[in-house]
Amino acid sequence: MKKMFLDTNGYSEMKKANNPALLDMIQMAEVIGVNTVVLGELYAGFYCGGKTKKNVDELKEFLNSSRVLLMKVTDITAEFYGLIYKQLREIGKPIPTNDLWIAASCLEHGFPLYTNDEHFSYVKELILIKDSF
Secondary structure (H helix, E strand, C coil): CCEEEECHHHHHHHHHCCCHHHHHHHHHCCEEEEEHHHHHHHHHHHHCCCCHHHHHHHHHHHHCCCCEEEECCCHHHHHHHHHHHHHHHHHCCCCCHHHHHHHHHHHHHCCCEECCCHHHHHCCCCCEECCCC
């Protein structure tokens, strides 16, 4: 099964539709994961922008797709968060808190991550999607 997790910037890039490689990956994916942290970041951007209703409606349509899996943050996610935090602290490479939660969800559920944020590369065992998957 081809699955992928979209970081916040991945969702935004998908909506701009100017990256054919990403659009191809999304078309090929059987499951597209997002978590509640990504949703929070998206809603924050929507509510601070000028196209709130349009963006919220499009997000709800995306979430209603049978291929989209909304992952909730659980106690298991929290354990992965703690392990990632410790690993990054030991190597002196902290990343933003929300990105720790995103990485933890990916590791918990075994999803490769599509993101434009290079700091995710510091997370051991996290598979990052580059140009294809």
